[in-house]
Amino acid sequence: MFGFFKKVLGKTTESIQEIVPKKSDKISKELLEEVLLEADVTYELVEELLYYMPPSDMVSRKDVKRVLLAYFIDVKKEEEKEAKPFVDLIFGINGAGKTTTIAKLAYHYRLNKNQSVILAASDTFRAAAIEQLKRWADIIKVQIVATQQ
Ligand SMILES: Nc1nc2c(ncn2[C@@H]2O[C@H](COP(=O)(O)OP(=O)(O)OP(=O)(O)O)[C@@H](O)[C@H]2O)c(=O)[nH]1
Ligand SMILES: [Mg+2]
Structure with missing residues (x-):
């Protein structure tokens, strides 16, 4: 059920x-x-x-x-995500948990879906934002593209 x-x-x-x-x-x-x-x-x-x-x-x-x-009526059907590559857009107020959710999703896609994930550190403004994402990429073992703050 x-x-x-x-x-x-x-x-x-x-x-x-x-x-x-x-x-x-x-x-x-x-x-x-x-x-x-x-x-x-x-x-x-x-x-x-x-x-x-x-x-x-x-x-x-x-x-x-x-x-x-x-509450989940708008959740995307899995099939819609079969097309490759696809991008997830995550938005929310400061400190809502976006980066953590991104890490969880990336881990889920890599481990449960056997998909190839790449993170792109595009927050070049907030202090340590790039470091934070790099740390997650390291922990969950996915690729990351990052540049300077
Ligand atoms: N309890 C709990 N804490 C969470 C959860 N997700 C994130 N956090 C914590 O909330 C804080 C902010 O999480 P981030 O993922 O950095 O939030 P963010 O939206 O990316 O923040 P900004 O990029 O600064 O806007 C961190 O201390 C996380 O550990 C969650 O699902 N539950
Ligand atoms: Mg963040």
């Missing part, structure tokens, strides 16, 4: 499955809130997700699936 989420929310679904016994079909909203927050889902989004759940204290796997799915 949670196949789709396993792909996009690996760790989060694992946490949910760990605490919801296989036979049980319900999870308390309180516990669901805890799991989502521990999985780094922002407080605002957790509040919003809970708002769209049914009014009862316990929610079913079906409800969780329905509500979470609505």
Whole structure:
């Protein structure tokens, strides 16, 4: 049932499955809130997700699936990424976690998809931005193109 989420929310679904016994079909909203927050889902989004759940204290796997799915309606289908090369555009406010996410994606593509990844350090302005990306490239063993700050 949670196949789709396993792909996009690996760790989060694992946490949910760990605490919801296989036979049980319900999870308390309180516990669901805890799991989502521990999985780094922002407080605002957790509040919003809970708002769209049914009014009862316990929610079913079906409800969780329905509500979470609505948030991933725009997730690109895997096939769309088959064309090579492709570029992912990541954007967000300062310190939101863009670079870390880029490293996670690059690692995922290299390891799980067996794709060839190349990082390009294009933030030549922020202090240590190039160093930060170089460090990630080194850790996850992907190529990087970088120049001077
Ligand atoms: N808890 C948690 N911390 C994270 C996550 N992603 C990034 N961080 C931390 O948040 C801080 C900023 O992450 P970066 O990836 O450098 O953020 P950024 O958006 O690239 O930052 P700028 O390039 O300065 O705008 C770092 O200390 C990361 O370790 C995450 O998913 N969870
Ligand atoms: Mg960054």
